[in-house]
Amino acid sequence: xxxVAAVVVFVIVTLLLRSTALTAxxxxxxxxxxxxxxxxxxxxxxxxxxxxxxxxxxxxxxDLDAAHWMGRHALLLALLGYTVGRxxxxxVRDSARTQCVLLFLATVVHQTWAAAFExxxxxxxxxxxxxxxxxxxxxxxLGTLLLGILRRVSGQSLFSHAALPxxxxx
Amino acid sequence: xGGILPPxxxxxxxxxxxxxxxxxxxxxxxxxxxxxGLRGLGAWIFTPLxxxxxxxxxxxxxxxxxxxxxxxLAELELENQHLRxxxxxNQQLREHLDxxxxxxxxxxxxxxxxxxxxxxxxxxxxxxxxxxNVHVGDAAVTDAGLLGRIGEAxxxxxxxxxxxDPNSAVACEVESTGVLGVLRFxxxxxxxxxxxxxxxxxxxxVGQRVLTSGLSRRYPRGIPVGVVRSLGRDPSGLxxxxxxxxxxxISRLRHGFVIPQTEPVRGMP
Numbered sequence: 001x002x003x004v005a006a007v008v009v010f011v012i013v014t015l016l017l018r019s020t021a022l023t024a025x026x027x028x029x030x031x032x033x034x035x036x037x038x039x040x041x042x043x044x045x046x047x048x049x050x051x052x053x054x055x056x057x058x059x060x061x062x063d064l065d066a067a068h069w070m071g072r073h074a075l076l077l078a079l080l081g082y083t084v085g086r087x088x089x090x091x092v093r094d095s096a097r098t099q100c101v102l103l104f105l106a107t108v109v110h111q112t113w114a115a116a117f118e119x120x121x122x123x124x125x126x127x128x129x130x131x132x133x134x135x136x137x138x139x140x141x142l143g144t145l146l147l148g149i150l151r152r153v154s155g156q157s158l159f160s161h162a163a164l165p166x167x168x169x170x
Numbered sequence: 171x172g173g174i175l176p177p178x179x180x181x182x183x184x185x186x187x188x189x190x191x192x193x194x195x196x197x198x199x200x201x202x203x204x205x206x207g208l209r210g211l212g213a214w215i216f217t218p219l220x221x222x223x224x225x226x227x228x229x230x231x232x233x234x235x236x237x238x239x240x241x242x243l244a245e246l247e248l249e250n251q252h253l254r255x256x257x258x259x260n261q262q263l264r265e266h267l268d269x270x271x272x273x274x275x276x277x278x279x280x281x282x283x284x285x286x287x288x289x290x291x292x293x294x295x296x297x298x299x300x301x302x303n304v305h306v307g308d309a310a311v312t313d314a315g316l317l318g319r320i321g322e323a324x325x326x327x328x329x330x331x332x333x334x335d336p337n338s339a340v341a342c343e344v345e346s347t348g349v350l351g352v353l354r355f356x357x358x359x360x361x362x363x364x365x366x367x368x369x370x371x372x373x374x375x376v377g378q379r380v381l382t383s384g385l386s387r388r389y390p391r392g393i394p395v396g397v398v399r400s401l402g403r404d405p406s407g408l409x410x411x412x413x414x415x416x417x418x419x420i421s422r423l424r425h426g427f428v429i430p431q432t433e434p435v436r437g438m439p
Contacts (some may be wrong), residue, residue, distance in 0.1 A: 016216065019284035019295075020223045024422055026289040048182040056189040063196070064208050065286050067293065067329075068336075070200025075193030082186045086179075114288070118336070124358035131289060 003050075011058050014038040015065065031135040035062055036110040037143045039077045040084050040102050044093045044159050048085025055081030069117050076113045080106050093159035094151070096144050104140035111135045210324035213283075213295050217327055220283040220295070231424060275390060277311075277427040278304065283327070290361050291420055292335040294318075298428065299326045307388065309429040315394035315417025316340070316382060317426055328428075332420060333363060333395070341386035342395055345379040347372075353380070353395060353414060363396060365412035372410070374398055380414050390429060 018034050025032060035058060043051025059074030066073070084102060091098050111132045119128050151158055196203075264271060280298045285291035298304045300323045310317040310330040318338060321331035331338055333355060340353040342365060349372040351365035368374060378398045384391025396414040404411045 012215075012219065016219050016223055018288075019216070019286060020220055021227075023285040023288075023291055026291075026421075028421065029289055031289050048179070049185055052182060052186050052189060056193070059193070060196075061212070063200070064205055064212060067205070067209065067286070068201075069197065070203065070205070071193040071196030074196065075190060078186060078189040078193065082182060085182065118357045124360070127360040 007054055007057055010038060010042065010054070011061055014058060015061055018062075019065070029131065029134060030138050031111065031131065032142060033107040033110055033135050033139045035059070035073065035077060036080065036106040037103060037139055039081050040099075040106045040143075041147070041158075043081040043084035044088045044099075044102070046085070047088065048082050051081030051085035052078050053081070055079070072114065072117055076110055080110065088159070094157050096148060099147055100140045100144040103143040104136045107139040108132055108136045206322050209322060209329065210327070213324055213327040213329065216295070217283055217297070224283070228424060275429050277429060278302070280304070280310075280328075280426050280428055282423040282426055285423065287334070290334045290355075291423075292332055293321070294330045294332060294423060294426075296320075296328045296330060296426065296428070297326075299324045299328045301325050303430065304328045304428050305430070307431050309389045309393065309431070310426055311393055311429060312418045312423065312426045314419065315396065316389065317418050317420070317423070319388060320428065330426075333416060333418075334361070334420060339386075340389060340395065341383045342380050343383035343385075344374055344398070345381050347374070347378070349374055350383055350385065351412065363414040363416055365398075365414050366404070366409065368410040368412055370403070370408065370410055374401060374410060374412055376400060379417075388431075393429075 014034050022032050022034060038058060039051065039055040042054040046054070055077030056074050059072075059077035062073040062077075063070045084106065087102070091102075093099070112128070115128050115131060119125075147158060261271065278298065280296040282294050283297055284295040286293040286295075294310075294317070296304070296310065304320060304323055306320050306323050308320045310320060316333065318330045318332040318335065320328050322329040333340065333353065336355055336357065338355060341350070342353045343350050344365075349368055351368040353363055353365050356362055356364050365374075365380060376398050380395045380398060382389040382391055382393040382395060394417045396416045398412055399415040400413045402411040402413070403409075
């Protein structure tokens with residue numbers, strides 16, 4: 001029950017941010033892909049089952065909001081949640097570099113997939129490429145920074161099962 | 171494969187399979203599902219949260235806008251005096267020419283609560299719905315120009331299909347020359363508003379204003395839509411490709427107005 005409530009709250013916060021605070025930035029061409037960010041963070045924290053479920057629920061909600069092409073966000077975010085969840089067993093999840101790379105890749109894949117439904121023809125590729133790269137470049141460092149701040153504020157690892165090995169004094 | 175993977179991974183793989191199948195099913199037939207009710211429920215849940223998130227932004231903007239609007243009000247008062255006399259003259263001339271009178275637009279103020287769509291918003295949630303006499307098909311505008319039309323009306327909220335929705339089409343005319351065309355949003359090769367169906371023989375110039383023509387009867391005539399930004403040829407070479415810069419700042423919407431449809435128009439498909 002607690003897990004369901006957490007998923008619902010996180011989904012609502014994500015969609016709220018997407019439809020209010022981030023729309024002005026997105027309309028200027030800088031998409032902060034909060035859907036990919038939330039899915040990656042959830043999957044890193046809760047593994048592949050949690051990541052898949054969260055990605056699917058978040059995707060369905062985003063699809064309903066968009067009113068076109070139902071299922072496009074749900075499919076990809078579920079896949080992203082699963083993949084990141086699987087990878088998180090072998091990666092050092094508290095490493096900023098890992099987080100940055102995962103967020104960049106997730107954003108690029110998600111944006112390419114979402115844009116593929118909107119853009120048609122080879123002539124749209126330059127704009128598509130620009131949008132996807134800009135989104136990746138904006139989301140990955142910002143997301144990593146946010147995770148770093150959250151880690152500092154909470155004073156503990158966000159992804160407790162794979163903390164970085166602490167340096168011991170020699 | 172099920173026998174090779176450990177139980178936890180089998181469970182997650184099965185979960186992914188189920189979710190992927192549902193998503194694919196939705197992709198194929200999702201557009202036929204009645205999702206309007208769910209969106210209405212979503213709008214109802216999100217409305218108070220949107221207001222909380224937007225509160226600080228709106229307060230700061232209101233402070234700035236208040237100063238600008240005071241100056242603008244004084245300017246408009248003067249301009250209004252001039253327009254009143256011009257309006258009386260116009261009405262008398264239309265009567266002499268047996269032309270129908272211009273309709274008086276009844277504006278209903280609304281708040282824009284949320285925008286949908288990345289990177290270009292394609293829909294907006296408004297703070298008024300069917301209980302406030304906002305109906306499907308009503309035009310939505312800002313002080314700068316046309317936003318779109320109400321696509322779904324919930325009890326206390328409504329959803330505007332913006333000009334930037336790929337399914338939106340607005341019958342327009344170029345001011346002063348009367349050149350007619352249909353305004354649509356195109357994603358390729360880059361997102362932009364295009365006035366289509368303008369023959370090469372028609373004269374259109376960069377900087378001219380584009381208004382609703384009233385020919386489709388979905389929108390009243392004379393609402394500003396945008397300004398001609400650039401001209402080109404469409405791929406067939408038979409028509410002009412007129413790019414239009416929208417008059418309304420679609421990326422930064424706070425308030426707007428709904429114009430109710432006139433009675434004969436309501437109920438049109």
